[in-house]
Amino acid sequence: MRPALILACFVASVAEVSAQNAGDVRTQSVPGTEVAFDLAFVPSGSFLIGSADTEAGRDDDEGPQRTVRLSAFWMSTTEATYDAFAVFRFRRLDDNIAAPGDVLFDADAITRPSPPYEDPAHGMGGNGFPVTGMTRLSALRFARWLSEKTGQLYRLPTEAEWEYACKAGGGVLAGEPWYENNSGGVYHAAGTASADGLGIHELQGNVAEWVMDSYSADAYASLGEGAQDPLNGTPARGRGLVRGGAFDDPLDRLRCAERFPEASAWKARDPQMPKSRWWNTDSPHVGFRLVTPSGEHTMDEIRAYWAEILGA
Secondary structure, eight states: OOHHHHHHHOOOOHHHHHTOOTTOEEEEEOTTSSOEEEEEEEOOEEEEESOOTTSTTOOGGGOSOEEEEEOOEEEESSOOBHHHHHHHHOGGGOOSOOSOTTSOOOGGGOOOOOOOSSOTTTTOOOTTSBOOSBOHHHHHHHHHHHHHHHSSOOBOOOHHHHHHHHHHTTGGGGSOOOOTTTSTTSOOOTTOSOBOTTSOBOSSSSSEEEEEEEOOTTGGGGOOTTEESOOOSOTTSSOEEEESOOTTSOGGGOOTTOEEEOOGGGGTTOOOSSOOSSBOTTOTTEEOOOEEESSOOOHHHHHHHHHHHHOO
16 A cells, blocks of 8 residues: 555544544653653644745745645644664664553664764754754654554654645744844754744754655645645655755745755765665754654554555
């Protein structure tokens, strides 16, 4: 089953969705640790993906605009933090404790990031700050690990989900983001910029965020009008892209529709051959946040999903 079709399978019942309101918040703990993070509810709906021809700063890859429909989901209110990623990165911080008590979780069997060539954060990171410098594959593998630990499907947002949440929250005008003029040339602790209308922090600015999709300049041209939960390309393959802009970008690049394709320069100084699957040597401006589709999912469904994305 294609990943896009699997995404469509994780749809909440009408009763459950109607019981939630936009911006409702719930907390997810990581079993066996003191790490926890909040998620805000984003209800199902339709929106115009991309930007109008008249929008200031518009790039050609932001059109043509299409109406797309999205199922409800929860989005983490901050970017993934160093302390959360560290439990996945360092075996000594992990253990066999997981939320689904009837499913064996073997911490020793987890494939974990190799040591980076240099500090991926370039001296800017630490506990409470966004984790940065990882590849899209690395972010996906973290999401797989977290899904196994919690018994809840966590993944990167699709490009459509990210833009939908950005526009629903009011965009960059909803709060003062960390960007070129106020960041001091560094990114800041997660959650320190004011939240948008959905209660989500730093969706724009601070660090740019990986999405599931692979980059295509004409991705929207192939979308049918009213497409449900679109996903372009195959996650973990092809050229990725990030959304939201970062601490070193001007304010006019933090538009909801702005797309930032993965660049070869992000790995330019990596001396390894082949270059690391886990880390980019020169992308301290790139991190990620997670979403989970609304509804409950069995471990068999979750494992089938990740086997389709990343292999057994």
